[in-house]
Amino acid sequence: MMKRVLHTFIVLFLLCGCASKKAKFDDYVFHTQKEKQSYLNSYDKALKLWNIPYTEENIKTSFGTAHVITAGPKNGKDLVLLHGMDASSTMWYPNIKALAKNHRIYAIDFIMEPGKSNLTAKPLSKENIVVWYQDIFTHYKLKKFDIVAASRGGWIATLLAVQKENSIDKIVLLSPAQTFEFIDKVGKTSSALMLKLFPSEKKFGKTLETFSTHPEKISPVYKRQFYLANKYAKSNSSMLKMTPFSNEELKSIKNPVLILIGDKDVINSEDSLEKAKKFMPNSKTKIVKDAGHFLSIDQTKAVNDAMVNFLE
16 A cells, blocks of 8 residues: 555656746647757657668548558568657567567557657557557558567556457566556656656766666667657656556457566565466566666566567
């Protein structure tokens, strides 16, 4: 109970602390056009780290424009990638070559975060989020597709999986945030809170050290984009809607699911994996050694191998 109270306090404080800044132009995520353009320039540079052929597309949805990056063989099995909070689809650069070898990739920028998707409606409810992704899946005629999702993306993937009508096959969850339990080590995540309230390069460095066991592995090009996302992006109330799923909801997921967490993760603990094993009948779990919340970067080969072996 105390963990939940602390979590709610931190999120509310984060939202209220950032709400005092007034938007200077009509954009849900950024405060100024200059900030937005600076971020987009860094996004383009980071996306080149994928180092494989890809195509960027903007498609219309019920709530605005969805930015989707496609890659991999067109005859490969469809695989949707859902990134972590403020990380955007560029975060997959250490993993994309392995994932795109035999899969047709659809990496989607979440519409209420820094990225290239553009929200033209009011902030989305959980129900709206489901509709938004269904719009994308319908546009690409995706059926029996797999999902790889990290952190907040893992929560979204689980939200999609508990819907009675879905076309998802296999799911990989990389330290899904707020999915099985509330944040494990609330105190240690305070560095992310301070970064949001008072952004600086020093606080950003401390945040990376908290969430990663090997921050030195993170590309400087990507670090720059991720920093600008944290520096410029407005907070949004959707964080408050990220509550763990009920036992009954988890039981409803019949898909094959692989859940990976790092042994030094500050978001999940072994309790999360125990709950998954107890209530998700087709789940497999694994703890990745010497890895934090950013396990796809901390231990790229181990995570890539585990994902590919499970998906194939």
